[in-house]
Amino acid sequence: xxxxxxxxxxxxxxxxxxxxxxxxxxxxxxxxxxxxxxxxxxxxxxxxxxxxxxxxxxxxxxxxxxxxxxxxxxxxxxxxxxxxxxxxxxxxxxxxxxxxxxxxxxxxxxxxxxxxxxxxxxxxxxxxxxxxxxxxxxxxxxxxxxxxxxxxxxxxxxxxxxxxxxxxxxxxxxxxxxxxxxxxxxxxxxxxxxxxxxxxxxxxxxxxxxxxxxxxxxxxxxxxxxxxxxxxxxxxxxxx
Numbered sequence: 001x002x003x004x005x006x007x008x009x010x011x012x013x014x015x016x017x018x019x020x021x022x023x024x025x026x027x028x029x030x031x032x033x034x035x036x037x038x039x040x041x042x043x044x045x046x047x048x049x050x051x052x053x054x055x056x057x058x059x060x061x062x063x064x065x066x067x068x069x070x071x072x073x074x075x076x077x078x079x080x081x082x083x084x085x086x087x088x089x090x091x092x093x094x095x096x097x098x099x100x101x102x103x104x105x106x107x108x109x110x111x112x113x114x115x116x117x118x119x120x121x122x123x124x125x126x127x128x129x130x131x132x133x134x135x136x137x138x139x140x141x142x143x144x145x146x147x148x149x150x151x152x153x154x155x156x157x158x159x160x161x162x163x164x165x166x167x168x169x170x171x172x173x174x175x176x177x178x179x180x181x182x183x184x185x186x187x188x189x190x191x192x193x194x195x196x197x198x199x200x201x202x203x204x205x206x207x208x209x210x211x212x213x214x215x216x217x218x219x220x221x222x223x224x225x226x227x228x229x230x231x232x233x234x235x236x237x238x239x240x
Contacts, residue, residue, distance in 0.1 A: 002058060004028075004029075005029055005030070005051060005059035005120055006029070006030045006031075006032065006047065006048060006050050006051075007024050007029050007030070007031050007032075007049070007051050007052075007053060007116065007135065008031075008032050008033070008034065008040065008043060008044070008049045008051070008052045009021060009024075009031060009033045009034070009043070009048065009052075009053045009081065010033070010035075010036070010037070010040045010052060010053065010054045010058070010063075010066075011035070011037070011053075011055040011058075012032075012035050012055065012057075012058050012059050013038060013055075014035075014102070016055075016105075017033040017035070019059065020053060020112070021033055022127060023109045023112065023113070024113070024116075027113055029116075032047065033048070035059075036058050036059055036061075036199045037058060037060050037061045037065075037066045037239045038055075038060060038191050039068065039127075040042055041053070044077075048222070049080070050077070050079055050120060050190055051078045051079070051094070051116060051119060051120055052070075052078070052079045052080070053080050053082060053112075054066060054067060054080070054081055054082065054099075054154065055077050055081075055082045055083070055117070056081055056082060056083035057082075057083065057084065057169045058140045063081055063082075063083075065101050067079050067081065067147040076124050076233070078100045078119045078120065078125075079099045079100055079101075079117060080099065080100060080101045080102070080103060080112075080115055080116065081099040081102045081103070082103060082104075082105060082107075083102070083104055083105065084104070097227070100119045100122075101115050101118075101119055103115055121186050122185075122186065122188065129234070136148065136197055136239070136240075137236040137239070138153045138171075138174045138237055138238070139237070139239075139240070140174065140222075140235040140236065140237045140238070140240055141213075141222060142155045142156075143155070143213065145170060145174060147171065150162065150167055152167075152170070152212070160212050160216065162209075162212065163206050163208075165190070166208055166209050166212065168190040169186065169202070169205045169206065169209055170192045171190075172186055173190035173223065173231075173233035174237050174239075175189070176189070176231070176233070177234075177235065177236065177237040178231045178233065178234060178236075179233075180226050180229050180230055180231070180232045181230050181231055181232070181233075182229060182230040183202045183203070183230050183231075185230065186202050186231065187202055187229065190202075190205075206223055206231060209223065210222070210223055221234065222234060222235055
């Protein structure tokens with residue numbers, strides 16, 4: 001699956017672009033390159049890209065800004081950030097801007113290939129996300145979620161406030177009911193790209209969401225834990 005993927009390498013150093021291109025092509029990937037953000041956008045307008053390897057330091061605009069703008073434009077193309085800096089702050093900033101992974105220069109070719117494969121494997125495994133209409137209402141169990149108002153309301157007309165994380169997690173469940181979703185899939189579906197692959201924050205969000213839905217943590221009926229697999233949202237969902 002990954003071997004036929006199209007990788008876009010964005011770096012202002014021609015030697016690095018050539019080196020990465022040769023490395024990826026040798027491993028069976030299709031590769032395009034760009035020297036800056038403008039070149040990247042021109043290529044994205046013309047071709048489908050499965051993953052972007054993006055340098056942090058670019059001449060026209062930095063990689064953090066480019067990544068943030070991609071996500072602001074609702075692009076879900078996976079991004080692996082490259083940087084010559086080893087500062088953990090840069091890593092955190094990159095992930096917070098929407099990058100899927102981060103690797104510092106100099107790096108081993110095998111490490112870059114392994115990270116590309118891991119990100120593609122995770123994103124290709126995601127179920128398709130349903131696109132919300134301007135007014136969207138989900139009904140399940142004894143609850144109604146209005147995505148326009150971002151309100152969760154019970155049949156007893158009680159409005160339950162949701163944090164941004166809880167809302168996005170619930171929406172991910174409602175868009176993919178009765179299907180086992182892994183923690184990594186939930187992190188991506190809920191746009192939790194600032195989380196690391198080992199982040200357990202999704203478990204905390206599930207716990208809080210259960211409490212607000214009145215779902216017994218010891219014997220949950222709405223969000224069930226699949227041991228070794230993730231979670232499954234069990235109720236039938238009506239969408240209006």
